[in-house]
Amino acid sequence: MNYQALSAQIRQKKSYLCVGLDTDIQKLPPHLANVPDPVFEFNKAIIDATAPYAVAYKPNIAFYEAQGPRGWESLQKTLDYIPKDCFTIADAKRGDIGNTSGLYARAFFDPSAAGLNFDSITVAPYMGHDSVMPFLAYPGKWVILLALTSNPGSADFQRQLVDNETQELFETVIQKAQTWATHEQLMFVVGATQADQIARIRELAPDNFLLVPGVGAQGGSLADVSKNGLTKDGGLLVNASRSILYASSGIDFAEAAAAEAKAIQQEMATYLN
Numbered sequence: 001m002n003y004q005a006l007s008a009q010i011r012q013k014k015s016y017l018c019v020g021l022d023t024d025i026q027k028l029p030p031h032l033a034n035v036p037d038p039v040f041e042f043n044k045a046i047i048d049a050t051a052p053y054a055v056a057y058k059p060n061i062a063f064y065e066a067q068g069p070r071g072w073e074s075l076q077k078t079l080d081y082i083p084k085d086c087f088t089i090a091d092a093k094r095g096d097i098g099n100t101s102g103l104y105a106r107a108f109f110d111p112s113a114a115g116l117n118f119d120s121i122t123v124a125p126y127m128g129h130d131s132v133m134p135f136l137a138y139p140g141k142w143v144i145l146l147a148l149t150s151n152p153g154s155a156d157f158q159r160q161l162v163d164n165e166t167q168e169l170f171e172t173v174i175q176k177a178q179t180w181a182t183h184e185q186l187m188f189v190v191g192a193t194q195a196d197q198i199a200r201i202r203e204l205a206p207d208n209f210l211l212v213p214g215v216g217a218q219g220g221s222l223a224d225v226s227k228n229g230l231t232k233d234g235g236l237l238v239n240a241s242r243s244i245l246y247a248s249s250g251i252d253f254a255e256a257a258a259a260e261a262k263a264i265q266q267e268m269a270t271y272l273n
């Protein structure tokens, strides 16, 4: 999905909600325990329930690869089930020397390789340009680069002063990466818990989409993120995973997920107006 189509989806659905499919086998409702693929059945119900309110889905790859081959199978089926008008994100946080990154890119972007055809992948910037470029070699696919993450440890490196102490490392990442790709292929991850930095990030990256995890379970504020992060084209994908997936642990889990997604979408609609 390209920039214009994503922006049009946001306008049409009045939503910039990304539902995070962090599907934890230990947390599934008991009544799914005996179906052949509980992770896929759960995801299918979550997708059906939340699709009216979401423009993107983000399976976190760790939850699938930890299950071995059957996890990859659940991931494949889930990706194929996501409606075609929704943007898909492989939250894999990859990045390595060039030839290895090339294989990561193939695994997630080339359906003739591992069967997966994601729109985008999260990438760690730490190894520099040659670790990121192989992902950008796929026309129409996106790199979502970790810039200022939502976790407390983000202060350890990302907030350190660099460039003769003139700016923080995450600012350098955002500036430098824009010499590698346009805003039509490059997004940045910025935690909702870092909302006080979003105005600065918008100065550095006025047109790039930001993927913002950290509302819901991590306590970030949708209002604060939206106030400084929205652009004329939308410009934000705000992710919520646990607060939607596990809104109820019972037989009504999908209805509870729909209610949670709808509440977020309705709040988003007020900020888009």
Ligand SMILES: O=c1ccn([C@@H]2O[C@H](COP(=O)(O)O)[C@@H](O)[C@H]2O)c(=O)[nH]1
Residues within 6 Å of the ligand: 020, 022, 060, 091, 148, 149, 150, 151, 189, 190, 191, 213, 214, 215, 216, 217, 218, 239, 240, 241, 242, 243
């Ligand atoms: O800075 C980051 C980068 C990625 N994540 C991921 O987003 C979701 C958040 O899940 P919640 O349950 O809504 O807290 C999860 O997949 C993380 O790995 C992040 O939280 N922060």
